Amino acid sequence: MVTKSEVEALLRAAYAARQRGDLDEVMGFFGEGAHFSVSGSAAASPVPTVASGSAAICEVLRRLVSAFEFKEATIVSLVVDGAEAAVHWHVHVRSLATGEEAETDILDMLRIEDGRIVSLRQFADTALINRLLGR
Template sequence: MTERNVLETRVRALYLARNVNDLDTMMAQLDPDFSFRIVGTGRLSAMALAVNTPETVRSSFAALVENWDLSEMEMVGCYADGDTIVVHRAGFVRYIPTQARERTEIIDKFSFRDSRIVDLTEFVDTLFVAETIGLLNEPAVA
């Protein structure tokens, strides 16, 4: 088991790279066997499909960086259990194609092996995503 601060440093490095759209640094934080998925149904299209090869991970991350600005998200909690880190983030997310911007929360569950991220499962507000990318006919009333 790796010390918590080493794992947290790796997570923070991934978030910082994500905020400046640095795919190479993002990929450098990951184990070669890394897998990623956003929890959701197939209605969220490719966003909710698990990816687990360097090529599909890079492609998925590139699409996310191109379409979603998370630079206004902040870590509001970080919890560790062995080689697992769970991060609670909150703040504004911007959908770049339409400039839609909304306050939301995200939970990220990271699993590690040899101090490298081997799995990331992300829990997002899927209704917000579906509305924002146009999967629903009418947005919810606030």
């Protein structure tokens, strides 16, 4: 069983790696067979996605890291309840496709097992993401 402080440290390290754009380090925080999703309507935006397993998650995260530079990212709140966690973070992001910058909030719901992320469901402003991508 992972303690609350261990989960908090794990997530702070994972989010710091994402801010740096270090995909290899970010992937090291995911467990085998993990699930990752960005919620939203696929009919309204190409951003919502579901990926299972390391290879699929790595591909989705590679696209995100190559599309967006996090100029600044701050964890606003991090709530841990056993193996479940919620992270509310505020980001100043720059689109590498258009150069446009924006600030927004993201909410992630996570599940941790054996010291690794096994599920991450992200809620983000998909309309803003479309605009930043020039769509």
